[in-house]
Amino acid sequence: MSMSQAANLAEKAMGHKDNAITEQNMTNPARDRAKYGDESETMKALAWMGKNDVQVIDTPKPKIIEDRDVILKVTGSTICGSDLHLLHGAVIQLQKGDILGHEFCGRVESMGPGVKGLEIGQRVVASFQIACGDCMYCKKKLSSQCERTNSNSTEHMMYGGNTAGMFGYSHFTGGFAGGQAEYVRVPLGDVNLLKLPDDVPDEKGLYLSDVLATSWNCVVDTGVKEGDVVAIWGAGPIGEMAAEMSFTQGAARVIMIDGGPAAWRLDFCKEKMPKIETIDYTKLPRGTSVVSKLKEMEHGGPDVALECVAGEYAKGWAHYFEMLLGVETDTSEIVNEMIESVKNYGRCGITGVYVGYTNHFNIGSLMERGIRLIGNGQAPVHLYWEQLLQMIREGKTDPYKMLTHRVKVEEMDEVYKTYDARGDHMQKVFVQTRFSDPPAEGSPALKTFKS
Numbered sequence: 001m002s003m004s005q006a007a008n009l010a011e012k013a014m015g016h017k018d019n020a021i022t023e024q025n026m027t028n029p030a031r032d033r034a035k036y037g038d039e040s041e042t043m044k045a046l047a048w049m050g051k052n053d054v055q056v057i058d059t060p061k062p063k064i065i066e067d068r069d070v071i072l073k074v075t076g077s078t079i080c081g082s083d084l085h086l087l088h089g090a091v092i093q094l095q096k097g098d099i100l101g102h103e104f105c106g107r108v109e110s111m112g113p114g115v116k117g118l119e120i121g122q123r124v125v126a127s128f129q130i131a132c133g134d135c136m137y138c139k140k141k142l143s144s145q146c147e148r149t150n151s152n153s154t155e156h157m158m159y160g161g162n163t164a165g166m167f168g169y170s171h172f173t174g175g176f177a178g179g180q181a182e183y184v185r186v187p188l189g190d191v192n193l194l195k196l197p198d199d200v201p202d203e204k205g206l207y208l209s210d211v212l213a214t215s216w217n218c219v220v221d222t223g224v225k226e227g228d229v230v231a232i233w234g235a236g237p238i239g240e241m242a243a244e245m246s247f248t249q250g251a252a253r254v255i256m257i258d259g260g261p262a263a264w265r266l267d268f269c270k271e272k273m274p275k276i277e278t279i280d281y282t283k284l285p286r287g288t289s290v291v292s293k294l295k296e297m298e299h300g301g302p303d304v305a306l307e308c309v310a311g312e313y314a315k316g317w318a319h320y321f322e323m324l325l326g327v328e329t330d331t332s333e334i335v336n337e338m339i340e341s342v343k344n345y346g347r348c349g350i351t352g353v354y355v356g357y358t359n360h361f362n363i364g365s366l367m368e369r370g371i372r373l374i375g376n377g378q379a380p381v382h383l384y385w386e387q388l389l390q391m392i393r394e395g396k397t398d399p400y401k402m403l404t405h406r407v408k409v410e411e412m413d414e415v416y417k418t419y420d421a422r423g424d425h426m427q428k429v430f431v432q433t434r435f436s437d438p439p440a441e442g443s444p445a446l447k448t449f450k451s
């Protein structure tokens with residue numbers, strides 16, 4: 001039995017908590033057509049069918065089931081590094097047929113009578129988390145930790161507290177159908193949608209859902225400040241935008257680390273931001289480690305280390321087998337490199353996804369050298385998205401730096417394969433649907449994988 005199946009059974013045995021104010025475990029309208037589906041129309045959607053298996057399916061369009069629901073015609077979505085954790089089965093409690101996708105924008109197609117401040121046809125972007133808007137955390141705009149949108153008991157037991165519900169991110173985070181689809185239901189739509197102004201095209205506004213807020217949270221929550229030397233593990237979209245935003249915060253130097261099939265991303269980021277310095281960890285000479293290389297590049301090491309990779313990617317055999325055998329869920333290799341490489345009293349922030357427990361953690365270096373290790377959390381999008389929208393409008397952050405592809409939602413399964421393989425120099429994708437506008441000026445032209 002897979003970990004996911006075992007966790008589903010445990011959840012069933014324990015039962016859900018009773019805190020959620022919105023329907024849980026509605027990950028595909030086909031699960032209960034009469035209750036959740038609008039049979040007048042079917043839609044294309046990307047569904048998880050099993051470990052390393054996702055497929056584009058036809059399924060009923062979602063319908064309004066609660067007063068504050070908004071149904072969106074999706075005009076843009078994408079794939080995130082977090083979707084790979086679902087694809088690989090690293091995140092638990094997925095079920096066959098779950099619709100994925102937590103970053104999307106669209107137009108309001110219909111809404112429940114309780115939705116205030118939106119109109120039919122309004123262009124909006126959704127936050128990847130679903131927040132209630134008025135619990136203890138939501139009052140502080142810490143929307144990713146909302147207390148009322150996720151009643152999953154397994155998460156509560158494993159973590160000692162719950163995160164908010166999230167779109168397309170397994171039953172572990174409430175079980176909500178995602179936006180890699182032509183339509184999506186947004187619960188509490190008046191809270192979880194931000195209006196997009198006419199001067200911000202979907203190809204830029206979409207990324208307020210997640211990447212921009214996540215990279216910004218990584219940088220400001222870890223406390224990057226004027227003059228800092230910042231090392232970033234992972235040159236994917238999150239790492240790339242964290243590099244841009246570290247410079248915005250006054251970083252003196254940014255050193256990015258990546259390698260293997262994604263080594264091209266180091267050159268890609270450097271091309272966009274020539275000040276970036278890079279380390280290909282797969283090409284270091286014998287006897288040189290990432291830690292020793294960083295100490296060589298900067299006396300004492302960087303001031304700040306940012307983790308934009310994830311805990312599922314083992315470097316050595318020991319952690320590979322420990323994870324395979326279920327002795328740990330996440331490798332400590334990258335976190336140890338971060339702790340060991342920063343200056344004494346340096347800061348380390350973890351934004352890449354870690355699921356559970358890790359072995360061989362260097363707590364000694366952390367304690368003796370006064371390292372500040374910060375879990376950045378799932379990024380609280382609502383705290384930042386208005387400010388980030390303004391930054392896009394003023395050209396202070398530019399999502400086009402990472403945007404390499406435009407594809408059709410019908411070919412989303414191919415996108416998963418290519419993105420997973422780090423192929424076709426795919427950094428960040430814009431996924432169009434039949435409801436999308438033509439490509440905005442300066443954004444990539446459509447690419448098709450299937451002829």
Ligand SMILES: NC(=O)c1ccc[n+]([C@@H]2O[C@H](COP(=O)([O-])OP(=O)(O)OC[C@H]3O[C@@H](n4cnc5c(N)ncnc54)[C@H](O)[C@@H]3O)[C@@H](O)[C@H]2O)c1
Nearest residue numbers: 081082214234236237238258262308309310352353378379
């Ligand atoms: N906290 C949040 O709110 C939040 C939100 C979005 C994404 N994330 C997470 O952030 C992480 C990065 O996201 P992304 O979209 O850029 O993902 P991605 O998968 O595209 O990029 C990860 C990069 O890390 C590199 N990598 C792998 N092993 C490495 C190692 N040992 N050293 C250095 N680099 C290594 C990979 O080659 C890849 O280029 C993912 O774990 C994602 O789930 C977190």
Ligand SMILES: [Zn+2]
Nearest residue numbers: 080081082210
């Ligand atoms: Zn994401």
Ligand SMILES: [Zn+2]
Nearest residue numbers: 132135138146
């Ligand atoms: Zn809340």
